[in-house]
């Protein structure tokens with residue numbers, strides 16, 4: 001969805017993505033412009049009189065020339081039916097035609113201006129499958145006619161838009177804000193609010209809040225091979241369930257508890273490193289339980305938070321699942337129970353929207369999951385290539401278990417799925433990057449046999465005072481990996497954006 005740029009002063013070269021074709025309408029030469037949009041398939045098209053295009057006239061001369069060449073070779077970038085015979089300027093003898101190609105050597109297209117009179121045109125258009133639906137708060141889309149994308153705006157629409165521009169923009173802004181706030185209200189759990197005290201912008205309505213991953217084409221879960229723990233019972237250790245023995249089946253691949261093996265600190269470290277390198281089989285050892293009970297003396301609040309050892313590691317958190325025998329009270333079910341803290345989306349000074357929590361957060365406290373459309377690596381590459389270098393990125397590769405150098409049968413990066421939070425997601429898709437972050441994203445698995453689908457869960461790395469922006473490191477290095485190595489890797493990358501995190505240790509680039 002996009003605001004429709006109808007007025008003359010809005011016709012700026014920088015906003016125009018392409019001039020698609022032109023025609024003669026009612027004796028006037030008009031050009032069909034495609035307006036820049038983050039998602040090209042949703043770009044708005046609009047016809048404009050030549051005199052409206054003033055500031056881009058020079059661009060027109062060059063661009064239209066190129067465009068006609070490509071049309072002649074049968075290559076219309078839009079797929080709209082155009083018949084351009086030549087690009088000579090209109091002769092005064094030409095009869096305006098909106099529905100047929102001119103028999104003169106003037107430039108025309110078969111696109112016609114529809115005679116449809118719209119009840120209202122307020123400047124918001126929604127494009128779906130080649131059709132455009134006007135949207136108006138007082139006149140919801142179902143009541144409006146479906147319009148062929150090549151025929152808008154009609155002269156009536158343009159006139160209405162020009163006459164009521166200021167009013168229309170206000171209404172459009174209010175409409176977009178209300179729609180977005182309505183979405184936030186529907187998110188289950190503590191409130192998710194929105195504040196923008198810098199300008200009138202609201203996040204795009206092309207973004208939809210979702211409660212869980214939405215599977216894209218070619219993505220499937222391995223739930224069929226999900227196994228639960230069988231030896232654990234709900235009443236073990238005063239309802240602590242799987243925390244009690246730390247030998248829960250679900251924790252089979254979790255971090256081993258070398259501390260309990262009577263080893264010296266050095267030996268523990270050596271064993272841990274050997275285990276991380278895959279050189280030590282720890283299947284039979286008890287495991288470190290991921291969560292611990294935190295008792296906040298100041299507030300008296302007791303809650304389970306991520307254990308400090310895990311917090312400093314990048315190790316996978318394995319939680320119990322619906323097939324487990326331990327029951328719903330088991331303490332190994334924290335992320336799956338959902339968000340317990342309120343969140344606020346707000347406008348930052350330089351980094352678009354950001355996220356903060358209006359209440360104090362404790363070190364290790366769970367915040368929320370990163371959600372999105374789950375797509376294949378192939379699709380993610382295509383989406384990434386399609387979007388420009390400067391464009392915000394919302395893609396997270398679920399490649400925690402990938403091992404491109406591993407033996408045959410190992411999961412390869414190419415086979416991993418990717419969570420794309422751009423069009424669908426939760427509030428955490430607004431979390432910005434910092435080279436000195438206060439949160440970290442952890443892998444949470446409910447199915448130890450599924451290496452491709454798992455949750456991405458944010459935890460607080462430190463006590464975070466209420467109202468502080470939440471950030472995480474988009475290039476979080478693996479344990480023991482030097483920040484410098486990451487930097488060098490970033491420099492070689494093709495997409496590097498200047499980092500504006502402002503941290504003392506800022507690496508300068510944001511790798512996405």
Ligand SMILES: C[S@@+](CC[C@H](N)C(=O)[O-])C[C@H]1O[C@@H](n2cnc3c(N)ncnc32)[C@H](O)[C@@H]1O
Pocket residue numbers: 351352353354390391392393394429430431432433434497498499500501510512
């Ligand atoms: C996942 S989005 C974060 C939300 C985003 N700010 C928004 O308004 O939708 C990631 C994008 O935010 C911007 N961003 C996040 N952190 C940044 C930083 N430290 N410096 C510059 N841009 C940042 C970049 O455009 C990045 O691709």
